[in-house]
Amino acid sequence: MSEKTPEAGSSLWRDAWLRMGKNKAAMASLGVFTLIVFMCFGVAWFCKDPNAVTLTNKFASPSGEHWMGTDALGRDLFSRILYGGQISILVGLIATAVSVCIGVTYGAVSGFAGGRPDALMMRIVDTLLSIPFLVVVIVLQAVLSVWSSDTSSWIVQHWNWDKTFTDRLTNIVPLFFALGLFGWLTLARIVRAQVMSLKEREFVEAARALGYDRFRILFRHIIPNTLGPTVVYATLTVPGFIMYEATLSFLGLGVEAPNSSWGILIKEGANFMETHPALLIIPGIFFSLTLFSLNFLGDGLRDAFDVKASKD
Amino acid sequence: MSFLEVKNLKTYFHTRAGTTRAVDDISFSLDKGEIVGVVGESGSGKSVTCHSILGLLPQPPAKIEGGNVSFDGGEILGLDPPLLRAIRGKRISMIFQDPMSCLNPYLRILDQVAEPILVHEDVTREEAESRAMEMLKKVGIRDAEGRANSYPHEFSGGMRQRAMIAMALVTKPDILFADEPTTALDVTVQARILGLLRDMRDELGVAVLFISHDLGVVADVADRVVVMYNGKIVEQTDVLSLFENPSHPYVKGLLACRPTFETKYHTLPTVEDFLETETSSDGSLILRERPDSQERLAALEREVEPSACSDITLLQVDALKVHFQSGGGFLGKPLEVVKAVDGVNLQIQKGQTLGLVGESGCGKTTMGRAILRLVHATGGDVTYDGSSLTSLSGMELLPFRKRMQIIFQDPYASLNPRMTIEQALIEPMIVHGLGADLEDRRSRVVDLLEEVGLSSAHLRRYPHEFSGGQRQRLCVARALAVEPEFIVCDECVSAMDVSVQAQVLNLLRELQDRRGLTYLFISHDLSVVKFVSDEVAVMQAGRIVELNSSEALYQNPREEYTKELLHAVPRGDLETLRQRLH
Numbered sequence: 001m002s003e004k005t006p007e008a009g010s011s012l013w014r015d016a017w018l019r020m021g022k023n024k025a026a027m028a029s030l031g032v033f034t035l036i037v038f039m040c041f042g043v044a045w046f047c048k049d050p051n052a053v054t055l056t057n058k059f060a061s062p063s064g065e066h067w068m069g070t071d072a073l074g075r076d077l078f079s080r081i082l083y084g085g086q087i088s089i090l091v092g093l094i095a096t097a098v099s100v101c102i103g104v105t106y107g108a109v110s111g112f113a114g115g116r117p118d119a120l121m122m123r124i125v126d127t128l129l130s131i132p133f134l135v136v137v138i139v140l141q142a143v144l145s146v147w148s149s150d151t152s153s154w155i156v157q158h159w160n161w162d163k164t165f166t167d168r169l170t171n172i173v174p175l176f177f178a179l180g181l182f183g184w185l186t187l188a189r190i191v192r193a194q195v196m197s198l199k200e201r202e203f204v205e206a207a208r209a210l211g212y213d214r215f216r217i218l219f220r221h222i223i224p225n226t227l228g229p230t231v232v233y234a235t236l237t238v239p240g241f242i243m244y245e246a247t248l249s250f251l252g253l254g255v256e257a258p259n260s261s262w263g264i265l266i267k268e269g270a271n272f273m274e275t276h277p278a279l280l281i282i283p284g285i286f287f288s289l290t291l292f293s294l295n296f297l298g299d300g301l302r303d304a305f306d307v308k309a310s311k312d
Numbered sequence: 313m314s315f316l317e318v319k320n321l322k323t324y325f326h327t328r329a330g331t332t333r334a335v336d337d338i339s340f341s342l343d344k345g346e347i348v349g350v351v352g353e354s355g356s357g358k359s360v361t362c363h364s365i366l367g368l369l370p371q372p373p374a375k376i377e378g379g380n381v382s383f384d385g386g387e388i389l390g391l392d393p394p395l396l397r398a399i400r401g402k403r404i405s406m407i408f409q410d411p412m413s414c415l416n417p418y419l420r421i422l423d424q425v426a427e428p429i430l431v432h433e434d435v436t437r438e439e440a441e442s443r444a445m446e447m448l449k450k451v452g453i454r455d456a457e458g459r460a461n462s463y464p465h466e467f468s469g470g471m472r473q474r475a476m477i478a479m480a481l482v483t484k485p486d487i488l489f490a491d492e493p494t495t496a497l498d499v500t501v502q503a504r505i506l507g508l509l510r511d512m513r514d515e516l517g518v519a520v521l522f523i524s525h526d527l528g529v530v531a532d533v534a535d536r537v538v539v540m541y542n543g544k545i546v547e548q549t550d551v552l553s554l555f556e557n558p559s560h561p562y563v564k565g566l567l568a569c570r571p572t573f574e575t576k577y578h579t580l581p582t583v584e585d586f587l588e589t590e591t592s593s594d595g596s597l598i599l600r601e602r603p604d605s606q607e608r609l610a611a612l613e614r615e616v617e618p619s620a621c622s623d624i625t626l627l628q629v630d631a632l633k634v635h636f637q638s639g640g641g642f643l644g645k646p647l648e649v650v651k652a653v654d655g656v657n658l659q660i661q662k663g664q665t666l667g668l669v670g671e672s673g674c675g676k677t678t679m680g681r682a683i684l685r686l687v688h689a690t691g692g693d694v695t696y697d698g699s700s701l702t703s704l705s706g707m708e709l710l711p712f713r714k715r716m717q718i719i720f721q722d723p724y725a726s727l728n729p730r731m732t733i734e735q736a737l738i739e740p741m742i743v744h745g746l747g748a749d750l751e752d753r754r755s756r757v758v759d760l761l762e763e764v765g766l767s768s769a770h771l772r773r774y775p776h777e778f779s780g781g782q783r784q785r786l787c788v789a790r791a792l793a794v795e796p797e798f799i800v801c802d803e804c805v806s807a808m809d810v811s812v813q814a815q816v817l818n819l820l821r822e823l824q825d826r827r828g829l830t831y832l833f834i835s836h837d838l839s840v841v842k843f844v845s846d847e848v849a850v851m852q853a854g855r856i857v858e859l860n861s862s863e864a865l866y867q868n869p870r871e872e873y874t875k876e877l878l879h880a881v882p883r884g885d886l887e888t889l890r891q892r893l894h
Contacts, residue, residue: 011732202725202726203726207728208686210717212740224728225730
């Protein structure tokens with residue numbers, strides 16, 4: 001056993017990634033999702049103004065000028081889909097990020113504390129879970145949108161931001177929070193259960209015997225070990241949030257004009273379903289493709305992190 | 313022709329990572345009324361053999377590549393599933409290691425024992441139940457009539473294993489496959505179950521294929537022994553000649569590396585002292601006897617125990633109590649107090665090893681943890697090097713955390729799977745301010761790894777890339793990273809194969825000699841405790857029933873309980889074996 005240069009080990013993350021690489025459906029989904037994200041956030045800037053109304057050219061068929069035709073106000077559908085996608089995907093990702101931050105911290109603290117604090121914290125979660133999600137989001141959205149128009153004028157007044165941009169921003173921010181604030185409940189339960197089983201593991205006891213403080217044990221030894229299931233669950237919640245956003249927008253409670261989202265496009269398309277079905281079908285395809293790819297990706301990640309399945 | 317005859321059986325596992333020859337061309341036989349022990353370490357293919365014969369392996373990934381198994385004159389390998397099902401449970405039955413997970417928790421014991429009869433024979437329910445009841449009495453379930461309607465969780469481990477045996481024997485099978493049936497049980501219970509298996513063989517004439525990792529246990533029951541290594545049979549002979557005159561170097565090593573009550577070595581021989589392995593060009597293993605094995609053994613015998621006796625008391629435990637409250641809660645039942653440790657007094661001298669033995673649930677693990685303040689003591693006092701630990705607060709305890717360490721049973725669970733070895737070993741140094749800078753700490757880590765017999769090439773690896781024995785070495789290295797004086801070894805070799813166990817025990821010995829460490833060695837295995845300890849304490853139901861120097865306690869046990877424990881240990885020596893056979 002002489003001096004050797006240390007070989008790099010393969011971490012559980014790398015192992016999971018390698019297993020994931022063998023899953024064709026998951027990798028294809030990752031490709032599709034990346035492509036959609038690239039189109040919405042990259043290609044979109046080179047497209048036509050999604051809000052430019054040309055009443056003389058409404059319901060146009062696809063052409064070199066308008067790749068996917070135009071809508072009831074003569075606006076370019078392709079560009080509207082890409083801009084709408086920005087909002088939909090942002091809502092999905094940011095709401096998930098918000099719920100992961102809250103859920104992981106809350107669940108980890110609750111599971112690690114145990115006893116009465118845990119019982120109290122979990123009863124709060126139970127109470128929140130027993131309130132219908134949609135109702136709460138609708139109420140919260142209504143409350144927050146009053147706040148958002150106040151904030152918007154405050155920002156315009158004090159910081160001299162562009163009014164249109166600020167309005168658009170403050171219109172969607174409450175949505176992120178409304179969704180994220182309630183989306184963490186299930187995640188908190190998952191993380192709590194993980195933490196409760198992890199804290200009985202001997203490596204945590206070894207850490208206590210080595211004199212590590214609670215903060216170090218929780219954040220360096222326990223939480224990193226819960227991240228596998230968290231990543232899987234988070235991937236599967238993104239499409240859920242996109243769906244909620246669409247539902248709310250469809251009901252007229254979510255994103256408001258001039259912002260658009262896939263939910264809005266589908267709602268508008270539904271008005272002309274019989275005469276111009278393409279207005280409903282094309283945004284629907286983008287929407288479904290995104291949800292499909294995220295769900296497959298989540299399944300792939302779950303299999304990749306599941307060590308039992310990897311033994312063969 | 314024998315009753316069950318296995319010829320050239322080959323079972324391979326085909327996986328993405330390649331082909332594993334789990335069972336590689338083995339032949340053996342089993343006659344009526346015979347008990348054959350199959351011995352091997354984990355991964356040697358003993359369970360796979362037995363599952364292959366009964367067609368119980370998941371295919372794929374397993375594939376039976378060749379061979380014949382004839383049973384009562386007919387071929388059963390590759391038999392149609394319905395025909396095979398008619399044999400399984402009726403003519404060949406099986407019992408498993410863990411009697412809890414093998415009994416259905418939702419069904420009453422009587423129903424489960426009667427079920428095989430109802431499946432295989434055309435009888436009425438009443439008749440099946442009365443036969444099941446008879447069998448439950450035969451396997452020694454006390455008050456069988458009163459308890460047959462209980463559920464599995466209401467039975468103790470030993471009683472569950474008896475119920476499993478009743479279930480296996482109720483259809484009057486010709487052959488019983490017993491896969492590590494006593495591994496999960498306490499020694500006293502194990503001794504009774506082994507006795508029961510022998511009685512059932514004598515009474516019902518059932519042949520038993522007894523699979524075990526423990527040569528001592530096999531010596532207690534088997535007529536003949538088959539030793540497996542790496543998918544192959546390395547030796548098969550009758551039990552007496554195996555112990556008297558083993559021919560294969562692996563078997564010699566296996567016999568020598570087991571600590572017994574008579575072991576006089578200071579350092580245990582290991583399998584490597586007898587066996588050389590080499591991978592041949594076609595990927596198979598070549599086993600050879602070491603030419604210098606006799607010299608190596610002689611060198612070990614010449615080693616003398618260093619007289620590291622000291623009179624300084626390092627640790628003193630006075631009337632230590634740990635009581636847990638169970639039940640209770642918001643609307644639950646009234647509180648029930650479990651007295652895990654109930655008034656224990658002991659002392660450990662600096663540089664010595666105190667062995668703590670007892671059966672499962674006697675409170676030995678809780679006691680180790682209470683000493684380290686990992687669980688809260690309800691009463692009593694722990695004094696370490698003159699200072700009382702029980703009243704210290706978190707920060708005041710920190711200097712003692714550096715001086716006292718613990719090594720756990722399961723090396724798989726005791727390392728954080730997301731940290732490299734380097735991170736895991738450097739972290740305690742950071743917390744305790746050891747080492748000047750990162751470079752200094754790194755070089756300390758390299759030294760530590762070498763001290764426990766690992767290479768510095770392993771630094772960036774993660775725990776899952778190591779074998780069980782290597783991981784336990786890592787746990788030892790982590791404990792040593794803070795340069796402790798006192799280490800609690802909590803069943804730290806119990807989950808290991810004997811050959812690996814010998815290596816880890818030797819490592820602990822070596823470190824004690826070199827660093828003057830003091831150990832509290834907790835184990836259920838009396839032979840291992842005898843080997844490592846200067847003094848031994850026997851624990852029962854939260855109390856120490858007997859404490860004496862190791863020699864005195866094993867030679868002249870005073871208490872009834874100690875005598876019972878010592879008597880139940882499978883000795884695996886020639887004398888006991890001869891007594892049993894004559």
